[in-house]
Amino acid sequence: MHNGPVGVGLRGRLVAAWKPLAVAGGVGAAASVLLFVDPNQPGSWLPPCPLRALTGIWCPACGATRMAHALLHGDLVAAWHLNAVGLVAGVPFALWLWGRWLRARLRGAPTPQVPPVVGNVVIVVCVLWVVARNALSIGAV
Numbered sequence: 790m791h792n793g794p795v796g797v798g799l800r801g802r803l804v805a806a807w808k809p810l811a812v813a814g815g816v817g818a819a820a821s822v823l824l825f826v827d828p829n830q831p832g833s834w835l836p837p838c839p840l841r842a843l844t845g846i847w848c849p850a851c852g853a854t855r856m857a858h859a860l861l862h863g864d865l866v867a868a869w870h871l872n873a874v875g876l877v878a879g880v881p882f883a884l885w886l887w888g889r890w891l892r893a894r895l896r897g898a899p900t901p902q903v904p905p906v907v908g909n910v911v912i913v914v915c916v917l918w919v920v921a922r923n924a925l926s927i928g929a930v
């Protein structure tokens with residue numbers, strides 16, 4: 790079965806999908822760095838969260854680099870403790886966004902729009918996560 794545009798071969802599909810593939814390459818490069826550089830070590834050259842460093846406030850993404858490091862090393866428990874919402878919602882959400890973007894581009898379709906309700910849910914989850922981390926000290930490690 791042929792799902793792509795008529796007359797567009799594999800090369801044309803890959804060219805049409807260069808942006809999501811480039812993003813995957815960038816994420817893969819960053820993940821490669823995290824395989825060998827431990828952001829938990831004192832003096833790590835990986836930058837800390839600027840908001841946390843300047844204000845002491847935990848943002849929704851605080852711990853995401855250390856979570857990714859733990860995840861890449863198969864330590865799900867540590868990943869959970871470092872950024873639970875990032876692990877159970879952020880990673881699957883990012884994969885979903887990237888997957889639908891790649892699929893559309895490979896089919897020659899325009900980049901799919903994210904329904905407004907999805908953006909609203911992301912904002913609410915981020916606000917609740919910030920409150921939980923800063924006011925209730927949940928997941929602030």
Ligand SMILES: [Zn+2]
Binds near residue numbers: 840841
């Ligand atoms: Zn942060």
